[in-house]
Amino acid sequence: MPELPEVETVRRGLLKIAAGRKISGIDVYYGKTITNDVEKFRQALIGQTIVTVDRRGKYLLFRFTNDLTMVSHLRMEGKYFNQPIGGPIDKHTHVVFEFTDGSELCYHDTRKFGRMTLVKTGEEMTVGGLKTIGPEPTANDFTLPYFKAILAKSRGKIKPFLLNQRHVAGLGNIYADEVLWMSKVNPEQPANSLTDQQIRDLHDNIIKELARAIEYKGTTVHSFTNAFGDAGAFQNQLNAYGHAGDPCPRCGTKMVKIKVAQRGTTFCPHCQPLEND
DNA sequence: ATGTCTGTTATAAT
DNA sequence: GATTATAACAGACA
Numbered sequence: 001m002p003e004l005p006e007v008e009t010v011r012r013g014l015l016k017i018a019a020g021r022k023i024s025g026i027d028v029y030y031g032k033t034i035t036n037d038v039e040k041f042r043q044a045l046i047g048q049t050i051v052t053v054d055r056r057g058k059y060l061l062f063r064f065t066n067d068l069t070m071v072s073h074l075r076m077e078g079k080y081f082n083q084p085i086g087g088p089i090d091k092h093t094h095v096v097f098e099f100t101d102g103s104e105l106c107y108h109d110t111r112k113f114g115r116m117t118l119v120k121t122g123e124e125m126t127v128g129g130l131k132t133i134g135p136e137p138t139a140n141d142f143t144l145p146y147f148k149a150i151l152a153k154s155r156g157k158i159k160p161f162l163l164n165q166r167h168v169a170g171l172g173n174i175y176a177d178e179v180l181w182m183s184k185v186n187p188e189q190p191a192n193s194l195t196d197q198q199i200r201d202l203h204d205n206i207i208k209e210l211a212r213a214i215e216y217k218g219t220t221v222h223s224f225t226n227a228f229g230d231a232g233a234f235q236n237q238l239n240a241y242g243h244a245g246d247p248c249p250r251c252g253t254k255m256v257k258i259k260v261a262q263r264g265t266t267f268c269p270h271c272q273p274l275e276n277d
Numbered sequence: 278a279t280g281t282c283t284g285t286t287a288t289a290a291t
Numbered sequence: 292g293a294t295t296a297t298a299a300c301a302g303a304c305a
Contacts, residue, residue, distance in 0.1 A: 111300045
């Protein structure tokens with residue numbers, strides 16, 4: 001499901017339904033979700049309290065007492081929700097954290113792509129994609145000179161470039177299409193061939209659009225819900241993603257859907273022409 | 278039914 | 292390295 005705005009929305013929900021709770025038991029129904037030895041994972045966390053939940057890119061960082069951090073990535077369809085201990089466990093609920101207050105936190109993941117990894121706090125940057133993750137998409141961390149410099153070094157198409165989390169953290173398929181549409185950049189344009197204006201617009205739009213989507217509590221197009229089971233509201237703000245065949249909101253030209261790097265990609269052929277020099 | 282599609286990324290291959 | 296294809300998995304849809 002989630003790109004950065006959805007993960008941030010989940011994080012904020014987790015602060016309310018999980019932070020401050022002490023773990024009394026853990027049930028694991030699908031062991032591959034946990035990359036550690038499952039028994040060691042359980043023994044390390046039972047008795048610990050969730051102090052807070054942080055986020056880096058699309059990764060959630062559960063901070064526990066005893067200097068433990070659980071890195072959790074939801075991949076396509078991971079979800080967290082809470083219920084009273086003993087509530088229904090369906091076939092897609094893979095991990096359940098029981099709390100001493102009588103509630104439990106369930107991890108549900110239809111496609112089973114999501115992963116959790118427990119490390120000592122401070123070692124989270126050794127986990128998976130956090131090893132090479134790029135700057136957060138904020139004005140402070142993601143600077144224009146940095147963006148210019150990495151674009152200049154890449155010969156590949158701009159859309160897969162933006163999806164690569166080592167360049168900038170947080171964009172996924174929806175927001176990549178949105179910021180390219182907003183910036184009038186063709187998704188197949190070579191990264192090192194963008195004009196100065198396009199680079200400035202893209203930089204600006206990445207920062208602003210992700211922040212705006214957080215305000216709307218994320219985008220629900222397929223299955224995303226926050227920790228309370230609510231849909232986001234940003235799907236009504238989308239201009240490109242999901243609008244193939246519709247008129248472009250800017251010029252009225254019929255929007256087109258193609259495949260770029262194996263991902264469905266919607267754009268306006270008039271506003272976002274491929275510039276070949 | 279069989280093939281195509283899906284908010285991702287680790288891994289292998291080139 | 293940088294870039295590209297594939298695998299991991301389940302379900303909805305035509």
